[in-house]
Amino acid sequence: DADVTQTPRNRITKTGKRIMLECSQTKGHDRMYWYRQDPGLGLRLIYYSFDVKDINKGEISDGYSVSRQAQAKFSLSLESAIPNQTALYFCATRGGQETQYFGPGTRLLVL
């Protein structure tokens, strides 16, 4: 079984809809991250969390919110989706200093 899982893997929604992307991990890591990837722009950090009581904004947090329900679960919400939030979204965990473990990604299309 995968260590970091994301649901859904693909999602099509309409402008103005609220959606939630979910991430679960079995690695036992405290640190969890949400990134978005756009062609040619690399991975940009949206939010990160070090435990259930610790939530931090990343580089591009506007229009997003997160919830850390447990050590193993970290959800990303788009309260009112807009077309420029169409992207590939990755969840990741971090154990030691050097390594992040990424989930398989969620492809989101906002019409």
Added chain:
Amino acid sequence: GQSLEQPSEVTAVEGAIVQINCTYQTSGFYGLSWYQQHDGGAPTFLSYNALDGLEETGRFSSFLSRSDSYGYLLLQELQMKDSASYFCAVVGYSTLTFGKGTMLLVSP
């Protein structure tokens, strides 16, 4: 803030050696990491340099010069399966900051 520069695309032939450079500007630095991403897939960890010098892992090596704010990933004996995007990332205490990625195209 942090910024990283790496070439957008590199091409090479099977069996060759290729070097992907990365320069960075940062206000906080623990080390430099490299990740590989095949089209549409999840990024996967390749290497990490915390100290100056060369780290070797099989066909892949990574180099860091902290004084020059510069690193590179060296791929030897290229194979078709090495065609992918490669990202350098500045490792800080809390977060990683990724470059925009280098697409490596390996041809027969």
